[in-house]
Amino acid sequence: MNVRRIDPYAERIRRNRLHPRHQEFARPAWRWAGPNGVTRIDPHAIGALGPNGIRRIDRSGAVVETQPLASSPIESGPSRRMVVIDDPAGFVMVVPECPEGRLSDHDRDLFGLARQLADGQTLAVTAVTFQGAVAGLEEAGADRWIDLSATVDGDTHDPESRLAALVSVEAAMSPRHWLFADSFPGGGDLGRRLAARLSRSSSHGANARAATRVWQVAEGLALSRAGDRQDIQRELPRILLALPECAKPVSETRHEARLVSIDAAGSKTSDMTAVGVVDLGRVAVDPQQIPLSQAPFILSGGRGVGDWAGFHHAAEVLGASEGASRVAVDDGNMPRARQVGATGTFVFASCYIAVGISGAVQHLQGIAKCQRVVAINRDPGCDMVKRADLALIADGDAVLAAVCERLGQPRAAEPSEAVSEAGSGALSKEERYHDAA
Amino acid sequence: MTPPDAAACPVVALVSSGRHPVSGRPGRAREDARAVEMGLTLAGARLQLVHAGNAEEPVLRDYLGMYHGLDDAAAQGELALLPMTPADDAVLLLATWLAESGCRLVLAGQRAECGEGSGLLPYLLAERLGWTIVSGAATIERIDADRVTLLQVLPQGQRRRLEVSLPCLITVDTLAPPPRQSAFGPARRGRIQVVDGLTAEEDSASGEWRWQPARARPKRLKIVKSGNARDRFRAAAARSSAGGQVLTDLTPEQAADRLIAYLREEKILSEEKILGDEMP
Numbered sequence: 001m002n003v004r005r006i007d008p009y010a011e012r013i014r015r016n017r018l019h020p021r022h023q024e025f026a027r028p029a030w031r032w033a034g035p036n037g038v039t040r041i042d043p044h045a046i047g048a049l050g051p052n053g054i055r056r057i058d059r060s061g062a063v064v065e066t067q068p069l070a071s072s073p074i075e076s077g078p079s080r081r082m083v084v085i086d087d088p089a090g091f092v093m094v095v096p097e098c099p100e101g102r103l104s105d106h107d108r109d110l111f112g113l114a115r116q117l118a119d120g121q122t123l124a125v126t127a128v129t130f131q132g133a134v135a136g137l138e139e140a141g142a143d144r145w146i147d148l149s150a151t152v153d154g155d156t157h158d159p160e161s162r163l164a165a166l167v168s169v170e171a172a173m174s175p176r177h178w179l180f181a182d183s184f185p186g187g188g189d190l191g192r193r194l195a196a197r198l199s200r201s202s203s204h205g206a207n208a209r210a211a212t213r214v215w216q217v218a219e220g221l222a223l224s225r226a227g228d229r230q231d232i233q234r235e236l237p238r239i240l241l242a243l244p245e246c247a248k249p250v251s252e253t254r255h256e257a258r259l260v261s262i263d264a265a266g267s268k269t270s271d272m273t274a275v276g277v278v279d280l281g282r283v284a285v286d287p288q289q290i291p292l293s294q295a296p297f298i299l300s301g302g303r304g305v306g307d308w309a310g311f312h313h314a315a316e317v318l319g320a321s322e323g324a325s326r327v328a329v330d331d332g333n334m335p336r337a338r339q340v341g342a343t344g345t346f347v348f349a350s351c352y353i354a355v356g357i358s359g360a361v362q363h364l365q366g367i368a369k370c371q372r373v374v375a376i377n378r379d380p381g382c383d384m385v386k387r388a389d390l391a392l393i394a395d396g397d398a399v400l401a402a403v404c405e406r407l408g409q410p411r412a413a414e415p416s417e418a419v420s421e422a423g424s425g426a427l428s429k430e431e432r433y434h435d436a437a
Numbered sequence: 438m439t440p441p442d443a444a445a446c447p448v449v450a451l452v453s454s455g456r457h458p459v460s461g462r463p464g465r466a467r468e469d470a471r472a473v474e475m476g477l478t479l480a481g482a483r484l485q486l487v488h489a490g491n492a493e494e495p496v497l498r499d500y501l502g503m504y505h506g507l508d509d510a511a512a513q514g515e516l517a518l519l520p521m522t523p524a525d526d527a528v529l530l531l532a533t534w535l536a537e538s539g540c541r542l543v544l545a546g547q548r549a550e551c552g553e554g555s556g557l558l559p560y561l562l563a564e565r566l567g568w569t570i571v572s573g574a575a576t577i578e579r580i581d582a583d584r585v586t587l588l589q590v591l592p593q594g595q596r597r598r599l600e601v602s603l604p605c606l607i608t609v610d611t612l613a614p615p616p617r618q619s620a621f622g623p624a625r626r627g628r629i630q631v632v633d634g635l636t637a638e639e640d641s642a643s644g645e646w647r648w649q650p651a652r653a654r655p656k657r658l659k660i661v662k663s664g665n666a667r668d669r670f671r672a673a674a675a676r677s678s679a680g681g682q683v684l685t686d687l688t689p690e691q692a693a694d695r696l697i698a699y700l701r702e703e704k705i706l707s708e709e710k711i712l713g714d715e716m717p
């Protein structure tokens with residue numbers, strides 16, 4: 001993989017002590033005799049940097065030579081085996097949710113479950129997507145791919161036309177199994193609709209009823225969560241709605257995801273009498289009303305925030321929910337309900353901005369599941385900066401003020417108000433929080 | 438928001454017995470109670486409750502106890518009970534009853550807390566009746582003669598506005614407004630009306646299932662698949678985060694630019710904000 005290249009020219013200079021550029025190429029001496037005859041050792045010159053950037057000293061005398069971290073082979077991963085199924089005995093349909101047009105972890109687990117059902121019986125795992133251009137289906141484990149983006153609009157919520165498209169796929173391919181992600185209002189809704197539709201038309205006997213909240217499939221039996229702390233074990237039904245982590249995602253093989261076209265166009269609007277559900281679009285939600293544990297975007301402040309009014313203004317401008325470290329809460333700058341961390345709320349935001357928070361373990365526990373962390377801090381050595389995907393070493397208040405200015409809504413536009421409010425401001429702010437919390 | 442025209446449209450809520458998530462004690466089911474709350478705010482005392490099951494179920498009185506604080510102070514709850522045994526199929530009974538009752542809007546929880554708890558019942562009912570179904574409602578905004586406008590719960594605290602044609606079945610999410618308390622007086626006064634003349638059929642699908650106490654789901658471990666031991670050790674010993682970008686010596690303005698650029702790149706900050714009307 002990594003071939004160590006030797007520069008013969010440099011080697012020669014290193015060996016020749018009389019060469020005029022010998023000092024440049026020679027490794028620094030790590031042990032020498034001092035003026036009084038005492039042996040001096042330079043600890044920085046011994047050993048070599050290990051793969052994690054930690055200096056390793058090998059006292060056995062062996063030469064340690066390692067490459068820097070960047071070329072570590074972990075990321076590249078072992079190469080996957082290609083699997084092609086040309087002549088399948090049947091099909092296992094997977095309908096991934098694809099939030100934001102990408103496969104989620106839940107979707108990959110579904111494909112893993114589908115492979116578990118398909119392997120050994122030469123069934124072809126078929127992905128059915130409503131958005132075009134979904135990436136990564138080959139690695140996820142799809143042998144075939146039905147792209148319904150031509151018949152169904154993937155961006156609006158239109159469960160009835162999606163159902164019609166799935167019914168036409170069912171008629172064309174009569175697959176062994178259908179797999180959905182059991183989550184509302186996506187796959188859980190669509191899967192139940194399909195289950196209800198097929199339960200009327202077909203006579204599949206005992207395993208016609210869909211299994212919901214399936215969390216394990218072993219030896220041809222599906223284990224699904226029922227109400228009241230019970231599990232149900234039953235024969236594999238045709239339609240399975242599975243929970244996250246129902247199976248391991250595919251990691252060793254790669255599949256072809258060959259496009260299959262289905263004549264679904266006929267069903268598009270032919271027998272659709274009246275549209276029952278019309279999507280009127282997303283509603284703007286006040287970010288402060290979203291429970292902290294669900295908020296997608298959080299601006300969090302700690303002891304390093306001095307200008308709290310500016311902080312609230314920045315949260316409003318950015319459209320972020322507000323969070324706080326425990327110190328900020330204990331100091332009375334934020335309400336208790338906004339505390340993030342071990343004794344506060346565990347958050348699952350896709351973006352978390354920490355302003356003036358040092359990153360104590362209790363705080364980092366609370367943000368362990370956040371996808372992207374941005375730290376704004378004055379101290380480049382603090383733990384939050386180590387955790388962050390992007391760390392800005394600057395003064396928190398000034399950065400937030402500059403952000404508001406750049407976004408065209410500086411707070412300075414209302415200075416007189418802010419000053420006059422300062423006296424009574426504490427109370428009105430309190431009230432505002434109680435509404436939010 | 439226009440006041441919903443409730444008289445034109447009778448509202449029915451499906452209720453079932455629930456279990457407390459921690460103590461396991463019987464009580465109102467969380468989602469069903471929210472459905473009843475939603476029905477009471479829409480239709481007041483004209484909300485009709487339905488339950489298919491055991492007539493002696495004590496929890497049914499808890500739902501009837503929610504008929505208070507309404508415009509009509511003397512109002513009392515009414516619950517239609519369709520008797521059946523736990524082994525029977527509720528879909529058939531409910532579908533027959535709903536078809537006869539002439540109602541056009543049915544509210545229910547997303548999933549029962551006892552029994553199979555699959556959340557399939559509303560869908561099977563809607564399919565049998567030929568009605569529209571919508572899942573995960575947070576609020577009903579308005580009702581016209583033939584359409585309902587509602588907000589649907591999406592992940593990450595988001596909401597979507599949907600327009601649904603009547604007759605329809607709406608399932609209610611746990612994020613809907615919390616239910617009012619159940620009071621003793623209204624619970625005593627409420628009437629439970631046993632509906633005779635419907636014959637229940639046994640649920641054939643569930644005959645061969647094996648029920649067992651729920652097992653804890655295994656935690657997924659991080660497994661590193663690699664050919665040689667050195668890589669496996671390295672992956673196990675490596676710090677979890679590879680470390681991000683650290684930018685020093687920035688003026689606040691530069692830092693702000695970097696932050697905005699990053700947020701735009703990750704599509705968290707859109708160029709133009711969604712300027713919809715606010716949620717009520």
Ligand SMILES: Cc1cc2nc3c(=O)[nH]c(=O)nc-3n(C[C@H](O)[C@H](O)[C@H](O)COP(=O)(O)OP(=O)(O)OC[C@H]3O[C@@H](n4cnc5c(N)ncnc54)[C@H](O)[C@@H]3O)c2cc1C
Pocket residue numbers: 301302303304305306324325326327328339340341342343344345355356357358359360361362363366376377378379382394395396397
């Ligand atoms: C049992 C227990 C439970 C706890 N639970 C929690 C919990 O749930 N949540 C929680 O958050 N904490 C919790 N803590 C407290 C936690 O240990 C820390 O004390 C706390 O998180 C520190 O908060 P901080 O980062 O805001 O303050 P500090 O640690 O004081 O950090 C302030 C940071 O701001 C930076 N800063 C200062 N001025 C500026 C400026 N002008 N611009 C930019 N940066 C600046 C500093 O460099 C420093 O990094 C708990 C503690 C205990 C003992």
